[in-house]
Amino acid sequence: MIKKIRTTPRREASLSRDRIVEASIELLDRNGEAGLTFRALSERLATGPGALYGHIANKDDLLIAACDAIVARTMSECAIGATPQATLRAMALGMFDTIVAHPWVGSALTRALGQLPIVRLLERTGQQVGALGVPEDEQWAAVSALLSYILGVGGQNAVNGQLARARDIDRSTFLEGLSTTWSQLDPQTYPFTRRVAGRLRSHDDRADFLAGFDFILRGIERSSS
Amino acid sequence: MIKKIRTTPRREASLSRDRIVEASIELLDRNGEAGLTFRALSERLATGPGALYGHIANKDDLLIAACDAIVARTMSECAIGATPQATLRAMALGMFDTIVAHPWVGSALTRALGQLPIVRLLERTGQQVGALGVPEDEQWAAVSALLSYILGVGGQNAVNGQLARARDIDRSTFLEGLSTTWSQLDPQTYPFTRRVAGRLRSHDDRADFLAGFDFILRGIERSSS
DNA sequence: GCCGCCTATGGAACGACGTTCCATGCATGT
DNA sequence: ACATGCATGGAACGTCGTTCCATAGGCGGC
Structure with a gap:
């Protein structure tokens, strides 16, 4: 049973997977994850x-196809550094910025288990971890840890972005509200949360992300040395 | 404007938030995230x-309320270790096992940004990180990294579990399929993925999770020493 | 001990979603 | 030129979260 492929499209600019994916990305960027609808898309x-x-x-x-298109673009754009560490950090930051720009990518990634966009990340991370000199039988653990962290932060930033769009409030006003909520918690059971509540207003997500990434990198280096 | 609280319930076992949350958990455990429906719940x-x-x-x-009930239970059950490291590992493993047992908790957590269940995790992690001797101005970065990692792995395990339920296939057969898919990728662009494809079948998620957690712990210790 | 208010209740209804189905019409092979 | 088969796109289906409103039953005032 050979599947026949239509050689020429029905019309000049007929339907195609690429055109659909492209339009989906526009809808997702404009209205978030809720903006992607088969009705809106067909219209x-x-x-x-x-x-x-x-x-x-x-x-x-x-x-997942839309997500993959964005991830592929990010992978091809983010720089190759002088050291494996630099390349890994550039990739991680590239993904972070991508998810901030397209929050829906963060939530789509968490559902893409083992599929193409994840494989792209896995491959690049794996190659660089190998270049770090990590023994082969420890590479999977290292790669898996780095990926899980990236996906975890990405997922958080996804809801962060979607939530800001939904209530259409500024991100800083949201943090303001969260900060006051936390500072009103019971001092006995939530001392730490109360203590960091104030810092919440002024913290830098991107710097925190990079700091966490470096924790893992250091842990990996220390483990294999 | 004082809000009147009805002192006695309308009937013996009338509706209450707790009863609703309890029933929701049963539905979620039985049929996954798709099983929680206002119709099924009201029936x-x-x-x-x-x-x-x-x-x-x-x-x-x-x-989020259902998620919080589960997280609170886990927090109260998981052991306090002899060292802060041991306590943190016990908490992390407790959350891992919880999400394996209730996959929907993993995806609910990623959407609970700053809310009660997250705060519970934040607080316990923060207290132990403080006990580790991390300087106060570095604690947030450490806690944030540990939490993001736990949430990231949890989210992956969530889809893992939900996917297995949906296609009602065994987890090992799913990994088998993924392994063969990966091993058929282009050797030029995906050498690492192909290399780890074989290992996929026999790897231990729980051990990998703990290894990643220890990477971060080591990185934190090394950073503040 | 009775009665009127007020709120919790629950069933129906609404709009939107993902998906399926099928009549239609165009491009292709003969 | 004709018959064939597939891509097309609009209608329809079932289900979802949510809203609305008539109802009923406990509670405070008398």
């Missing part, structure tokens, strides 16, 4: 919802 | 969907 592409299913299995498939 | 509680909104703001609120 933007001047077609019906049913037509999309000829190129896409379902919504998850579409979301 | 189980012998009431109508509208009645629930007297005790619960919306579905997110309910999901």
Whole structure:
């Protein structure tokens, strides 16, 4: 059973997986994860919802494809550093910035278990960890730790961004509210949380992310030395 | 404007937030995140969907409340170790096992940004990091890194569990499929992924998780020494 | 001990979603 | 030129979260 491929498109700019993915990214960027709808998407592409299913299995498939397009772009853009550490940090920061710019990528990534966008991250991380001199039988643990951290922070930033859009409040006002909520907790059971509540207002997510990434890198280096 | 509180319930076992949360947990454990539905929930509680909104703001609120009940239970159960490191590892492993047992907790946690269940984790982690001797102005970075890692792994395990339930396949057969997919990737662009594909079948998630956690712990100790 | 208020209740209804289905029409092979 | 088969796209289906409102039952005032 050979699957016939139509050589020429039905019309000049007919439906294609790429065109659908591209339009999906625009919708996701404009209105967040809730903005990607088969109705909105078909309207933007001047077609019906049913037509999309000829190129896409379902919504998850579409979301992961859109996510992969963004991740692939980020991977190709972020710099190769002089050392494996520098390259890893550049990749991590690139992903961080990408997720801040496209919060939906963060939540899509957490659902893409083992699929293409994750494999891209896995591969680049694995190559650099190998270049670090980590013994082969310890590489998986190191790579898995770095990836889990990136995905974890990314997921948090995703809700962060989506939440800010939903209530359309500024990020600083959200942190302000969280800070006052935390500072009103019971001093007996939540001393630490109360103590850091004040710092919440002025902290730098990006710097914190990088600091955490460096913790893991140092831990890996120390483990294999 | 004083809010009147009804002193006695309407009936013997009337609706209450606790009863709703308890029933939600049962539904979530039985059928995963898709199993929590206002219709199924109201049927189980012998009431109508509208009645629930007297005790619960919306579905997110309910999901986070259910998540918090589980997290609180885990926090109270996991052991206090002899050293701060041991306590932190016990807490991390406790959360790992909890999310394996209740995969929906993993995805609920990623959406609970700054809310009660997260605060519980934050507080315990913060206290132990303080006990580790980390200087006060470095504690936030350390705690944030540990938490992000736990949430990241948890989120991955969440989809892992939900996916296994959805396709009702064994976890090992899923890994088998992923392994063969990865081993068929292009050797030029995906050498690392191909190399670890074989190891995928036999790896131990729990051990990997603990190894990653220890990377961060070592990195923190090394940083502040 | 009775009655009117007020709130918790629960069933129906609404709008939107993902997905399926099928009549239609165009491009292709003969 | 014709028949065939597939991509198309609009309608329809079932389900979801949420809202609305008629109802009923406990509680305070008499």
